Amino acid sequence: MVKFESLLIIPHSLFNEAYKEKGLMNASNPDDKVPVVACLGEVLVDFIAEEKSSRDSVASFRKYPGGAPANVAVGITRLGVTCGFIGKVGADTFGEFLRTSLKENGVNIEGIVKTREAPTALAFVNLSKTGERHFLFYRDPCADILLTEDDLPQDWLRKIKYLHVGGVSLTRNPSRQTTLRAIEIAQKNGAIITFDPNLRLDLWSGGLQECQKILQKVLAKTDIFLPSQHELLLIMDTEQIDDALSRAHELGPHTICLKCGADGSQISTMIAKGKYDQFSQKAFNVNVVDTTGAGDGFNAGLIVGLAKGMNIQEAVRQGTAVASLVITKIGAMTALPTEQDLSQFLIKMKAD
Secondary structure, X not given: OOOOOOOOOOOOOHHHHHHHHHOOOOOOOOOOOOOOEEEEOOOEEEEEXXXXXXXXXXXXXXXXXXXXXXXXXXXXXXXXXXXEEEEEEEOOHHHHHHHHHHHHOOOEEEEEEEEOOOOOOEEEEEEOOOOOEEEEEEOOOOHXXXXXXXXXXXXXXXXXXXXXXXXXXXXXXXXXXXXXXXXHHHHHOOOEEEEEOOOOHHHOOOHHHHHHHHHHHHHOOOOEEOXXXXXXXXXXXXXXXXXXXXHHHHHOOOEEEEEOHHHOEEEEEEEEOOEEEEEEEOOOOOOOOOOOOHHHHHHHHHHHHHHOOOOHHHHHHHHHHHHHHHOOOOOOHHHOXXXXXXXXXXXXXXXX
């Protein structure tokens, strides 16, 4: 684990001042038909094993709504900030299940398009005895990859305050070009772009080299980058975290939140060329049941914290708390906490 020499201890750093100037803290939309945040990408059905075992030995799987950007969208709405989802599902039972699940969780689904050209994507997830995940995807072809520029809700992209995207929609066209176009429109109109690579190399037909090329291109348009340590090293093609951080900052992101699992997170904000505000956030000690969706929970908690006016330390702590609550339950979307759940957990952690 990298140990930063300097700590960010000023309640309102340059990071926060920049957000204030953009009007993105305590964010709301005067147009109540447009959410504060939009998440773009895949929404799929997770079939999660009902026992911790190898995939060959699992007797049964249970159906859950999933997909990293969709999980983030639900996490955001449960924490009290309006969020819409942009994506594509099949005109099938699974697609309707997902639309209903998002809507019931308060997500605006007007940005979800249905298609008969391909089915809704599926993922089978089995858990090791320590709760770590192993995936088997059924998504070639699948509906979410068919998202086109014509499917984009232009009014949202011109008025939202935050756009969150993931790496799966960048694995191939037309969703790759559609994602890049959505980022371009939203950023041009003042939105903050948050990006989680959610790296799944087996979904990239061109392998690691293609993945690096495309994701580095996206980083040039990213404000807040949300990788794991492993993802950062792979994308930046280096074995040193400090070197990877420096390279990533030079491409574009002013803030990088490294998600480090049980070690918590490490945050680096560029304040000038070669100069950074940096700090670490320890993980909370909880009973791990299923790590599925932990990173998505962190993303949701962080974005909501910033949108509600928290400084970066407070937002990161909130993201860490949300992730901690997620891993105490089975599933990703279904494990995301409400505002009340989060408040009670933070009170308990403070007391402990």
